[in-house]
Amino acid sequence: HPKPVGVCGLLSPAAMSTATATTLASYPVARPRGRRTVRPPACAFHPEVARAVESLQAEFREVDRALALNSYRVSAAFRAARVAPHHFGGSTGYGHDDAGGREALDSVFAHVVGAEAAIVRPQFFSGTHAIACALFALLRPGHELLAVAGPPYDTLEEVIGIRGSDNVGSLKDFGITYREVPLAADGGLDWDALAHAVRPETGCALIQRSCGYSWRKSLGIDDIRRTIDLIKMQNPNCKVMVDNCYGEFVETSEPPMVVCSRCSSSYE
DSSP states (O other): OOOOBOGGGOBOHHHHHHHHHTTTOOOOBOOOTTSOOBOOOSOSSOHHHHHHHHHTHHHHHHHHHHHHHHHHHHHHHHHHTTOOGGGGSOOOOGGGGGGGHHHHHHHHHHHHHTOSOOOOOTTOOSHHHHHHHHHHHHOOTTOEEEESSSSOOGGGHHHHTSSSOTTTTOTGGGTOEEEEOOOOTTSSOOHHHHTTTOOTTEEEEEEEOSOTTSSSOOOOHHHHHHHHHHHHHHOTTOEEEEEOTTOTTTSSSOGGGOBOTTTOOBOO
């Protein structure tokens, strides 16, 4: 029988199943007496695909390493918080601290991301809501909010007060100004501009790690560490807020684990 071949020369699912069953190795397959021995293909992929897979082995190993380290950190967080089967069951003990469930959940998240404390609640009904709560907690009238990675999510425009939010309780309504550092030509952070962007009245610098809905580059932990160093160098009292959406477990460190080289303290 001819070997089944799919589109563009790739093996069909039937042929690929046969090939993968041999664990990508070539060895004789027993056949009834009188029939010739058939050797399955040595590789289940098209040669160009196989070469691409081989060239990416270093990246695959790094992903596996991050998976192992982050999984260990999560397991350690569960042990440290003494998570037990009763934490996964329903409870009506709100008046009795809900059997410690909220405290255990907060503790697990704080441990996993390397923070001093965490608050995890279903009352935060969206990412925009959580970010808005943090900004209102960190900023006071007369402060300035500085976005260091270009414009943030457009859903924050009404929270900040730069679009359709007059007299509805935006940051602008409370006397908080806003400014942003445009991105560099390559889509990354503009380090030269950032080195002179923080002012005495800058109460909080917002770092949005993900590219969000734009085409800019997402930020790595090293980018965040360098950004915090530059911010604290200009104004040690400026608070730094990192929107880590889509960034969890991408690397083996999280933003709260970043240590400022000038003040030896972590920020989230």
